[in-house]
Amino acid sequence: MKLDEIDRAVLRALCANADQSTSRLGEKLGLSQPATWRRVRRLQDAGIIAGRRLQLDQEKLGFGVTVFLGVKLATKGRVSLEDFERALTAIPEIQTVDHVLGLYDYRLRIVARDLADFERILRRRIMTLPGVGDVEANVLLSEERLPGPI
CATH class of the missing domain: 1.10.10.10 (Winged helix-like DNA-binding domain superfamily/Winged helix DNA-binding domain)
Structure with a gap:
């Protein structure tokens, strides 16, 4: 079109x-x-408008921390990517799952109530998934939304 x-x-x-x-x-x-x-x-x-989305204020809902987590799979051959992605979707604090090229295999956007809550999510939910190797966390300090090239 x-x-x-x-x-x-x-x-x-x-x-x-x-x-x-x-x-x-x-x-x-x-x-x-x-x-x-x-x-x-x-x-x-035509599929150009794919839907409309409600945007919630995460902080007002009690989620004061956003973390971008890079995840490198330790054993790509043993764990299928589909199984890993499906396991991630069962963790409600994970907002987005991006399969990327580079040092890490996945980039996750995670919301948590505070850093202690994020540590709980990381230790008990993410690090226990089969195939997880190295991880790197980056805490979001501020976010500016810029208009896209439309």
């Missing part, structure tokens, strides 16, 4: 506020509500 400037403007506006109505979105872009709705629907049908 080829995107024009109006499609890109729709995407930028929805990235800023995915909860706005098509009427409000149309007002901002100088389009009628039906025309805006058709644009959004076409972008959804």
Whole structure:
């Protein structure tokens, strides 16, 4: 699907506020509500808009620490990557699992109540998984969300 400037403007506006109505979105872009709705629907049908997500304030919910954990598998041949990834999905504090190239095989984003809670998750949940070798933790100090290249 080829995107024009109006499609890109729709995407930028929805990235800023995915909860706005098509009427409000149309007002901002100088389009009628039906025309805006058709644009959004076409972008959804093409799979460009894959969904909308609710963003929660983790700190207000009691999760004050975010850690990026690099995990290197010790025995890649013995443990299938699918089994390892499936085991990670059973740990609710793990927000994302990225299979990456480089020094580590996986990059995990983990939320915890505090550092002691993270240590518990690391020792009791992650380090006990079969195949886990070296790990490296990086604590998030601050995060700036930058708009993507749309």
